[in-house]
Amino acid sequence: MNNSVRQGVYIFRGNTLVVPSDTADSRLQEEIPLQKAGELRGAAFESDRFEIDSVDGSGPIQGASVSLKAPLPQDWKAVPMRHAVNLMTSDGFMADGFGPVGRLLRAFHIAQWRKDSSFCGSCGSPNRDADTGELARQCPACGRLEFPRISPAVITIIINDKGEALLAHNKKFANRVYSLIAGFNEAGESLEATVAREIREEVGLEVRDIRYMRSQPWPFPNSLMLGFAARHAGGEIKPDGIEIEDARWFTRDDLPELPGRGSVARSLIGLWLEGKL
Numbered sequence: 001m002n003n004s005v006r007q008g009v010y011i012f013r014g015n016t017l018v019v020p021s022d023t024a025d026s027r028l029q030e031e032i033p034l035q036k037a038g039e040l041r042g043a044a045f046e047s048d049r050f051e052i053d054s055v056d057g058s059g060p061i062q063g064a065s066v067s068l069k070a071p072l073p074q075d076w077k078a079v080p081m082r083h084a085v086n087l088m089t090s091d092g093f094m095a096d097g098f099g100p101v102g103r104l105l106r107a108f109h110i111a112q113w114r115k116d117s118s119f120c121g122s123c124g125s126p127n128r129d130a131d132t133g134e135l136a137r138q139c140p141a142c143g144r145l146e147f148p149r150i151s152p153a154v155i156t157i158i159i160n161d162k163g164e165a166l167l168a169h170n171k172k173f174a175n176r177v178y179s180l181i182a183g184f185n186e187a188g189e190s191l192e193a194t195v196a197r198e199i200r201e202e203v204g205l206e207v208r209d210i211r212y213m214r215s216q217p218w219p220f221p222n223s224l225m226l227g228f229a230a231r232h233a234g235g236e237i238k239p240d241g242i243e244i245e246d247a248r249w250f251t252r253d254d255l256p257e258l259p260g261r262g263s264v265a266r267s268l269i270g271l272w273l274e275g276k277l
């Protein structure tokens with residue numbers, strides 16, 4: 001990464017990434033040069049500015065949130081971040097936090113956290129940036145520190161004794177996509193227990209040999225997706241009808257529509273297709 005790129009800024013507007021209109025899909029993860037970003041001053045560019053460390057040694061990251069109230073100038077566009085992530089990772093799995101995509105995801109996560117931590121969660125006073133040298137907000141009234149929140153969620157590929165994988169259609173999924181069973185970790189629960197509980201609740205199966213495989217930051221708004229594999233241990237498929245509309249065992253040569261290539265779900269399915277699970 002060269003210096004000119006580091007002199008840039010990521011700009012957000014609500015859940016969207018703000019870029020010049022002529023930005024190609026393949027360049028969405030590039031920081032916008034500060035001089036160019038200056039065109040947004042009239043759109044309340046200064047509504048929130050921040051600079052944070054990268055986590056991969058690639059240098060500081062600058063971010064800004066512009067107001068949802070002010071219209072964007074002509075020649076700028078707002079791309080929904082979920083769509084941007086799909087576009088940026090269309091050629092393969094995005095590993096945890098590397099390169100420009102990782103920088104963008106980190107900036108987006110922090111931009112949202114800054115908005116959500118504007119006020120102290122204990123006494124309601126306006127927070128300010130902590131002066132402790134940490135990435136934290138601090139309440140000037142009661143001293144409460146608030147760090148960026150990361151919410152762990154698990155996603156699991158279940159394999160049966162015939163080598164088939166369980167794929168499920170969630171009501172929230174677009175089209176007829178079939179993916180893996182996923183859910184949030186509950187307070188006081190190990191990740192392995194989350195895996196077993198979500199599978200029991202959503203499709204009525206018991207599993208064994210729960211193994212951690214890989215992870216992916218998922219800042220919508222603050223998840224970390226933890227990918228697991230497990231073996232079917234008992235029970236017949238029984239979709240809960242609430243989240244899961246349909247779930248079936250699939251063979252490698254008879255697949256439904258799969259989730260996007262950048263997702264941890266698709267990556268786990270890929271391991272199974274390659275015979276690695």
Ligand SMILES: [Zn+2]
Nearest residue numbers: 120123139142
């Ligand atoms: Zn307080």
